[in-house]
Amino acid sequence: MSDPIGFQCADHGTCRTTLLARAQAHCDSLGLRLTPVRRRTLEILLVEHRALGAYDVLALLAAEGLGSQPPVAYRALDFLVKAGFAHKIEALNAYTACVHPGLDHTPAFLICRTCETVAEADTALTKGRLGDAARAAGFTIERTVVEATGLCPDCADRAA
């Protein structure tokens, strides 16, 4: 598992620029289209650096004239999720940018219940004990959701 990333990102500006450029390159190479709405949606997720609901995203898009109805946000988010640039956090019904897009990975999330910051780590859960249990049961795993809720260091300090 790689180190989780998210609670101490020193330079959002750089990671935003880098990841946007990577997304653009990825789309170019696959013939996908990173349209203005999609690009801006990804940028919003990168800048906010926490889990945002579809309607949160929609409000920000709408403020810039990039669409005002729910499908606009959901389509953009679906695209980003399918392309691997973002993930859906099921426990929050919210979305967050992927910190290492392009790589095929099974994300695991550490979600702060106070500030909603999300850190992304990797698991290889299907190779571990859950995978063993699934095989024993004859179950074929296609997708996994791993989400841990709790307190991030900053919020824990603030509470103490």
Place this chain on the structure above:
Amino acid sequence: MSDPIGFQCADHGTCRTTLLARAQAHCDSLGLRLTPVRRRTLEILLVEHRALGAYDVLALLAAEGLGSQPPVAYRALDFLVKAGFAHKIEALNAYTACVHPGLDHTPAFLICRTCETVAEADTALTKGRLGDAARAAGFTIERTVVEATGLCPDCADRAA
């Protein structure tokens, strides 16, 4: 990790009776009240043996005159979840009975995307690699969601 339970429960009648009795005993000993709505809700989850949405439960309750408005179902489900008799499946926004209530455990679920049957296993994820990552990041895990979606043996056979 215990074996997953759920894809081959031979005798629903027995497990229903047993688990209802256990829930009753647990409530008695803790001074909780397993009221008619709560008891019936648990029974519904046990009998169906798959993930049910709150409105599915509500429809069944309503058909028996046990309330007809959303809060009825949500309150009953919240009670069952808090008491450890049921779990919420975040990936489905649905609820399922716990197969070994009373024990403090971190459930992991195998969810068939076709028949929506849910098998429950245990993980000790906080003791594994995710726990290591969380500790390294200074993150305090309070609750974990582990859900694997895929195909159960029956549905896999049927598809083949």
Place this chain on the structure above:
DNA sequence: TTCACTATTGATATGTTATAACATCCGAAG
């Protein structure tokens, strides 16, 4: 260029999941 094709966007409506807020009931403790 023009055409046909496909992906994307725009717009309206609706479906689904969940909770807020407040009134009322009812049983247990004092």
Place this chain on the structure above:
DNA sequence: CTTCGGATGTTATAACATATCAATAGTGAA
């Protein structure tokens, strides 16, 4: 018996998500 807290009834609405169909724009072939 009263009072107090948990449970329920009821209305309304918030929050999350998708179906549908029309309009538009980019792409490649004739």
